[in-house]
Amino acid sequence: MTLVSSGLIAIGGTGATYLNRSVNLELSLAYNANSNLNQTNFRSLAGVASGTISLSDFYGKSAATNTQIQPKYLGGRGASCVSVCETEDTTIVYTPGTYANFLTQTNLYANAAGTANAANGWYSNGTSCRQWNGSSWTSALSNC
Numbered sequence: 001m002t003l004v005s006s007g008l009i010a011i012g013g014t015g016a017t018y019l020n021r022s023v024n025l026e027l028s029l030a031y032n033a034n035s036n037l038n039q040t041n042f043r044s045l046a047g048v049a050s051g052t053i054s055l056s057d058f059y060g061k062s063a064a065t066n067t068q069i070q071p072k073y074l075g076g077r078g079a080s081c082v083s084v085c086e087t088e089d090t091t092i093v094y095t096p097g098t099y100a101n102f103l104t105q106t107n108l109y110a111n112a113a114g115t116a117n118a119a120n121g122w123y124s125n126g127t128s129c130r131q132w133n134g135s136s137w138t139s140a141l142s143n144c
Helices: 040-046 081-085
Strands: 067-069 072-074 093-095 121-124 128-132
Touching (some): 081 121, 081 128
Antiparallel strands (some): 067 093, 072 121, 121 128
16 A cells, blocks of 8 residues: 555544555554654655655655566567477566566566566566566467
């Protein structure tokens, strides 16, 4: 989940139980947990290591992490599902899911922060494969 980019946002408590408006909930805490902005986990989420911190520092922030995976990968023209299933590669990509289900996730990233998309090409988990165009999947999930 990502916190809203504008409007009401709160640490928690009454009125802040909405999933995308409570910093406590974003950090997987109870909505009414006794929390404050100077806690390490709050500062980490806000990206404010020291100094003044305010609720506006949390707009658009997400505590979600992407999982590093090392799929079978084959980029470039002429690549195919069959060829990628038989390829050993050291490509590292990141996904909101797991290695087992990364081919069904909406996003595939080149970095853990999720700010750069993975390179285009065919990707496989060893049993299935799919083509990625650098921003979205362009083929249906196929068996190897």
